[in-house]
Amino acid sequence: MLAVDKIVKNIEDKKLKVGRYEFTSRLFVGTGKYSSMEIMVDALEASGTDVVTVAVRRVKINETTSLFDYIDTKKYKILPNTAGCYSADEAIRTAHLARETGISDMIKLEVLGNEKTLLPDPVETLKATQILVKEGFTVLVYTSDDPIIAKKLEDAGAASVMPAGAPIGSGQGILNKNNIRIILESAKVPILVDAGVGTASDVTIAMELGCDGVLLNSGIALAKDPVRMAKAMKLACESGRLAFLSGRIPKKLYAKASSPEKDF
């Protein structure tokens, strides 16, 4: 028997747990901004995700098609968001309506403070988190990359804290790795980078830092080829996660040869 045959190391990852929900994929994918429903369906498939975000909006009277004609709720968990809310009250109202549909008690809480920057309002976000947690929601909360507010949201009972890598839809990647690292250092709930991802390496960087997952939408939906980009994001997420679990080598100033020194 060859020595190699005895080496079978199990490198399977544990599932991501957020509250009482379990996810196989660590990539959360949005359902907005695709050029067609067909492309969205293929992109979601290629991304390997098992949870998709959706927005709450008024029913259009006389509209015959529904988002759920295209999203198989047996295959994907649904994470409704409170996008477009600018106060705790508005976000809470939206969360109540989302839960009443019977789709989930998960909510991606997003309370914005400014229409141009789409940066979160930390005060209103914290207030809404406290109330929704008391009401039994599984709150996944979008926040800035500020470690102090991230901690306060965790202490308020958020099931996951989701700092922005960069402003929503900006595609700038992870702008402040140090802040993300500080958030990760003391977090006891899953930390997902939500927003700002532009390309695959951004996802990898987030995962290599030790984030538990990444939530993205525009990076896939607005790519020239969303389906191919979805696959790239999936691989990037898996690569980053594996690299994080593996433990990278330290960065050194000088070279260190990989081959033994010549001894003949």
Next chain:
Amino acid sequence: MKITLNGELKECPDGITVEKLLDLYKIDKNRTAVELNLQVVPRKEHSSRILKEADVLEVITFVGGG
């Protein structure tokens, strides 16, 4: 009588229930939620909750989002 449905003034029969109103406007009840004068109406009350003049009704569903 007149009610406001999703921001539009609509005419409907007196004493209509939430459920009948949704039927009248052919709104799919699957994956929707109803709010009456800013209060959520639980699904099980749709068939018994009677609307009155000037009620403000919001019916929501899900669309693509991030």
